[in-house]
Amino acid sequence: MAQKPDTQFIDGFNWKTVVGAFFVGCVMMPASIYITLFSGAGLGPAAEWVTIILFAELARRSLNALKKQEMYLIYHVAASLAGGGAFAGLVWNAFLRTSPQAAAFGVAQGMPNWAAPAANSPGILDRALWHHDWWMAIGLVLVGSVLWRLNFFGLGYALFRITSDLERLPFPMAAIATQGSIALAESPDRKESWRWRAFSVGSMLGLGFGLVYIGLPTLTGLVFAAPVAILPIPWADFTVAGENILPSALLNLSFDLGTVLWGMVVPFWAVVGGFISCVATSILGNPILQHFGMFPTWRKGMGVLPTQTATWFDFWLSVGIGVALAVTAVGIWALVRAFLRTRAGTAPRGGRPPSDVDIIMGREGTMEMVSGGARGSWTPPKGRGDWPMWLAGVMFVISTIGYIWLCHVLVPRFSLAMLVFYGFIWTPLTSYVSARMIGLTGNGIGIPYVREGSFMLSGYRGVDIWFAPIPLNDMSWGATFFRQFELTQTKFTSIIKAELLMLPISIVFSFVFWAFLWHLTAIPSYAFPFTDKVWPFNALSQSLFMTATIEGRQWLLQSFKPLGIAAGLIGGLGLYGVIAWLKLPIFLFYGAIGGLNQMPSGPLLLFIGALLGRFYFAKRFGEERWFKYAPIAGAGFAAGAGLIGMLAVGITMVTRSVVTKPF
Numbered sequence: 001m002a003q004k005p006d007t008q009f010i011d012g013f014n015w016k017t018v019v020g021a022f023f024v025g026c027v028m029m030p031a032s033i034y035i036t037l038f039s040g041a042g043l044g045p046a047a048e049w050v051t052i053i054l055f056a057e058l059a060r061r062s063l064n065a066l067k068k069q070e071m072y073l074i075y076h077v078a079a080s081l082a083g084g085g086a087f088a089g090l091v092w093n094a095f096l097r098t099s100p101q102a103a104a105f106g107v108a109q110g111m112p113n114w115a116a117p118a119a120n121s122p123g124i125l126d127r128a129l130w131h132h133d134w135w136m137a138i139g140l141v142l143v144g145s146v147l148w149r150l151n152f153f154g155l156g157y158a159l160f161r162i163t164s165d166l167e168r169l170p171f172p173m174a175a176i177a178t179q180g181s182i183a184l185a186e187s188p189d190r191k192e193s194w195r196w197r198a199f200s201v202g203s204m205l206g207l208g209f210g211l212v213y214i215g216l217p218t219l220t221g222l223v224f225a226a227p228v229a230i231l232p233i234p235w236a237d238f239t240v241a242g243e244n245i246l247p248s249a250l251l252n253l254s255f256d257l258g259t260v261l262w263g264m265v266v267p268f269w270a271v272v273g274g275f276i277s278c279v280a281t282s283i284l285g286n287p288i289l290q291h292f293g294m295f296p297t298w299r300k301g302m303g304v305l306p307t308q309t310a311t312w313f314d315f316w317l318s319v320g321i322g323v324a325l326a327v328t329a330v331g332i333w334a335l336v337r338a339f340l341r342t343r344a345g346t347a348p349r350g351g352r353p354p355s356d357v358d359i360i361m362g363r364e365g366t367m368e369m370v371s372g373g374a375r376g377s378w379t380p381p382k383g384r385g386d387w388p389m390w391l392a393g394v395m396f397v398i399s400t401i402g403y404i405w406l407c408h409v410l411v412p413r414f415s416l417a418m419l420v421f422y423g424f425i426w427t428p429l430t431s432y433v434s435a436r437m438i439g440l441t442g443n444g445i446g447i448p449y450v451r452e453g454s455f456m457l458s459g460y461r462g463v464d465i466w467f468a469p470i471p472l473n474d475m476s477w478g479a480t481f482f483r484q485f486e487l488t489q490t491k492f493t494s495i496i497k498a499e500l501l502m503l504p505i506s507i508v509f510s511f512v513f514w515a516f517l518w519h520l521t522a523i524p525s526y527a528f529p530f531t532d533k534v535w536p537f538n539a540l541s542q543s544l545f546m547t548a549t550i551e552g553r554q555w556l557l558q559s560f561k562p563l564g565i566a567a568g569l570i571g572g573l574g575l576y577g578v579i580a581w582l583k584l585p586i587f588l589f590y591g592a593i594g595g596l597n598q599m600p601s602g603p604l605l606l607f608i609g610a611l612l613g614r615f616y617f618a619k620r621f622g623e624e625r626w627f628k629y630a631p632i633a634g635a636g637f638a639a640g641a642g643l644i645g646m647l648a649v650g651i652t653m654v655t656r657s658v659v660t661k662p663f
Helices: 015-039 046-061 068-081 088-098 100-104 132-166 174-185 194-223 257-263 268-283 285-291 304-344 356-361 389-410 416-441 450-458 477-487 492-520 529-549 555-559 562-581 587-594 601-621 623-658
Strands: none
Touching (some): 015 046, 015 529, 046 623, 088 100, 088 132, 088 492, 088 529, 100 529, 174 477, 194 257, 257 601, 257 623, 268 587, 304 529, 304 555, 450 529, 477 492
């Protein structure tokens, strides 16, 4: 709810934030990039937790404990910078330009030079991101970073003022995101804190697992022709072995222990719904559909990724569109129902947002649609560091005009009216609807394939539109973002200072590390098992979508089946109706949607973790205690594995800088 008038807001930005930003840029970002390429997992929460714990310890040893405002701002900086930065997209474009999958569909030949240089450019052949052929693409990344932040501080902030200050929505998930940093800030004595014990146990598990899963293949890959891996990375594929019994079924198994731990933290019924949906569609449903001839593209001998791609475009793409429309309809109905209850004066008032234990356990009524009761005020709390709404509007208008102008210059034949509609009508409208859903239930909504569908209906021909900076942004998450800072009583001006600091750091370090890694080793290659397996099929999927605007090669249009879309819509609405009628947790519905035709490796490990957490650890330690331990232990695991990743990337960079291999 709205903060009390006497709440004191404190500026969390200081020299500690500056040092933290450079620490993440120098250490966490390259580790995150490397682990993402190597296993597809990334650092996850390791970057945030390692950073704030390190700085908390340094502050305590200097008898100057971190305030919760400082703690959460450093957490935000770490979360923003550790993802790898904006230049990952350019390395992907370089791969797409030269991939046989994109060439086969005519996509590689039609890519504009401002997305990636020509295939015979020295910037591609020498893997030199600093080559002048890349300068225009780099310039677009820089401009896009600035425009995105203007859009965020404009529209994202305005959505927060409307949904939180004026409508007083509860934002049930916002408090969960802040509890970790607040807990550390409020635990001044390390020896008496259970959090340190939980974090240490998780860290030891992460170190041990990281040595086997990341360290061993990395080190052996530097010495031998191919890396030695005890555990398959990213998974073991049994699809071909089981095709005689379960033809076209997706059968793979992952050995990522971190996914099991994450299953102990994710809401239980969401995991259950995802697992049931995955088994029903990917393992049992696909062979039945194959028997009735629904997968003409699938052939025996296909592995799990080719099978998933074939079944998706043959059948599940259309069904997925219908299901996504059902989710959108459910979300809109929830908004209408909440509005009608508020008008009728029957909305529940004064209820507390659910705790993290409530949500993980999926207790009855946890995520019911509620209203904040009486409307709030446009007047912000004193000292919160707000800026005028007119200024937010100006920033939104400037950024949107910038997107439209830039896109029109790059793709002048595309409809200018459609760009204006994207930026000034569709983006704010859908962002508000989704922000209101997040404020009510913790989950947003999104209408599927708007970008792809509008490209097809526009009649435009050419590949360049798929790489243009279209002004389609969902800023609904901005409402939760500002609400989290409000809960930690951090001045909003701190966010502006942090973003001004992070912008150059993100750009410089992201460019340096992506350029260096790509120049040392081809991406994808044997050195990065995840990208070596996944990127070619991602290129295939993306190229199939892009054929929708290539004259004479519109294979994507053959994948859209009206009956499949109708079946998905009816099935999705029916599933929601049954769950609501039986009064089952709503997370079961959203989990089932997410598990549609997914590879079982992830849902299975999550399900194992959820069962262990709910039926073993929760009973042994007690629900309240265990579900406070679990996120901390999971973060410790990610931190331990992340430290191994940092060590691996350091050794790799040094070794490959000295030793030249003939590739």
